[in-house]
Amino acid sequence: MNYAPMTHLPFEIIYQDDVLFAINKPAWWVVHRGLARDAKVIVDELKDMTLDGKVYPLHRLDRQTSGVLLFARCREVAQTMQKQFDSNALKKAYIALVRGICPEKGLIDSPVPRTEGGPKVLAQTIYYRIASVDILPRAVSLVKALPITGRFHQIRRHMKHINHPVIGDANYGKGALNRAFKEMYQLERMALHAVALRFHHPVTQQKTTVLARLPLDLSIPLEKIGFDMTPPIINDDIF
Numbered sequence: 180m181n182y183a184p185m186t187h188l189p190f191e192i193i194y195q196d197d198v199l200f201a202i203n204k205p206a207w208w209v210v211h212r213g214l215a216r217d218a219k220v221i222v223d224e225l226k227d228m229t230l231d232g233k234v235y236p237l238h239r240l241d242r243q244t245s246g247v248l249l250f251a252r253c254r255e256v257a258q259t260m261q262k263q264f265d266s267n268a269l270k271k272a273y274i275a276l277v278r279g280i281c282p283e284k285g286l287i288d289s290p291v292p293r294t295e296g297g298p299k300v301l302a303q304t305i306y307y308r309i310a311s312v313d314i315l316p317r318a319v320s321l322v323k324a325l326p327i328t329g330r331f332h333q334i335r336r337h338m339k340h341i342n343h344p345v346i347g348d349a350n351y352g353k354g355a356l357n358r359a360f361k362e363m364y365q366l367e368r369m370a371l372h373a374v375a376l377r378f379h380h381p382v383t384q385q386k387t388t389v390l391a392r393l394p395l396d397l398s399i400p401l402e403k404i405g406f407d408m409t410p411p412i413i414n415d416d417i418f
Contacts, residue, residue, distance in 0.1 A: 188202075188224060188225070189205070189224060190202040190203065190204065190205065190208075190221070190224065190225075191203040191391075193247070193389060193390070193391055194249075194387075194389045195228075196380075197252070197382075198251065198252050198253070198256045198381060198382055199249065199250065199251055199252065199256065199260075199380075199381070200228055200249075200250050200252065201247055201248060201249045201250065201376070201389045201391075202221070202225070202247075202248050202250075203245070203246065203247065203248075203391040203392065203394070204221065204240055204244075204245055204246060204247075204248040204373075204391075205245055205394060205396075206242070206243050206244065206245045206368040206369070206394070206396060206397075207242060207243065207368070208220070208221050208242070209221065209242050210222060210236050210239050210240070210248070211236065221236070221248070222234040222236060225250065228250070228252065229252045229253070231253070233254075234250055235250055235251040235252070235253070235254060235256070235257035236248065236249075236250050237249045237250060237251060237257060237260050237261065237264060238264055238329070240373055241332070241335075241369070241371075243347070243348075243368050243369035243371070244369065244371045244372065244373060245368075245371075245372045245373070245391075245394050245396075245397065246273070246372045246373025246374060246391045247271075247373045247374070247375060247376045247389050247390070247391040248373075249376055249378075249389065256381050256382075259381040260378070260381055263378055263379065264329065267327060267328055267329060268378070268379070269376060269377065269378045270325070270375075270376070270377040270378075270418050271325070271326055271329070271373065271375070271376055271377075272323060272324070272325055272373070272374050272375040272376075272417045272418060273323070273324040273325075273326070273334055273371060273372060273373050273374060274309075274321065274322070274323060274324075274371075274372045274374050274393065275321075275322045275324055275334065275338065275345050275370060275371045275372075276319055276320070276321055276322075276345065276346045276347075276366075276370035276371075276401065276404075277319065277320050277322050277338050277343040277344060277345055277346065277370075278317060278319060278342075278343055278344055278346060278352070278353075278356065279317065279318055279319070279320065279342065279343050280308075280311045280313070280318050280320055281306070281308050281311075281320045281322060281341065281343040282308065282341075283307070283308050284305070284306065284307045284308065285305070285306055285341070286303060286304070286305050287303065287304045287305075287306065287337040287338075287340060287341060288301075288302075288303050289302060289336070289337060289340045290302055291328075291330035291331060291332070291333050291336050291337070292330060292331045293330055293331060294331050295331050297331070300328075300330065301328060302326075302328045302330045302333050302336075302337070303326070303327040303328055304324055304325065304326045304327065304328075304333060304334060304337045305324070305325040305327065306322050306323065306324045306325070306337075306338075307322065307323045307325075308320050308321070308322055309321040309322060309323055310406055310407070312404055312405040312406060314404060314405055315363070316356065316359040316360075316363070317356060317359075319346060319404065320343065321401065321406055322338070322343075323374075323417070324337075324338070325418065332350070332351070334371065335348055335350065335351050335371065336351060338351075339351035339352070345369055345370055345371050346360050346366065346369075346370045347360065347361075347366055347368055347369035347370045347371075348369050348371070349369075360400075360404075364400045364403045364404050365399070365400055365403065366397075366400040366404075367396060368396055368397070370397060370400075370401075372391070372393055372394070372397055373391060374390065374391055374393070374417060375388060375389065375390050375391070375417045375418065376388070376389045377389075377418060388415060388418075390414070390415075390417070393408075
């Protein structure tokens with residue numbers, strides 16, 4: 180199949196083939212209109228990526244979360260891929276800046292709603308501390324989070340559950356601390372980024388990994404905070 184060059188897009192295309200494509204979603208964008216009143220949403224910008232002008236997002240990222248966002252080019256592929264999402268057969272990896280010096284690693288096993296306002300169900304997240312920095316106004320840790328399940332605000336809720344909420348998270352963090360990091364380190368967003376997604380390709384059945392580099396609005400503040408961003412955080416060994 181042939182598709183027009185997407186040079187006009189406000190997103191980085193990080194993967195594409197005849198049936199799937201993925202973008203590195205910037206923070207502040209919403210996937211589709213829904214209850215949002217944004218003038219522009221992601222699916223509107225991506226209509227030219229499919230032959231029929233319809234876009235099939237396979238999952239969601241919160242408005243302030245950046246990173247890998249995967250789409251199908253047709254309904255049939257979307258239905259096939261959805262089975263992997265529903266069964267938690269896919270692997271996801273996130274990078275988060277969290278409050279305090281968290282444990283070196285751990286498994287968070289705490290129920291979380293599947294959807295907003297829904298009943299709580301089984302939810303599990305494995306996390307690893309990448310590095311920590313003791314600075315003003317508070318020591319912070321850079322964490323890799325691997326959600327085993329996919330629930331509503333799972334990583335954000337789970338990090339809050341162990342008293343290490345994501346910096347910049349207005350729902351589960353502390354407003355005063357978030358404002359301090361904004362003023363001192365120009366962190367203008369929630370410090371959560373979906374760095375990788377691994378799945379079995381719906382046509383070839385090959386294991387496929389899509390990686391999304393850290394955006395500048397996150398990597399620059401992390402450098403200012405004191406993290407060494409030279410070692411590659413995002414690579415094929417992320418899982």
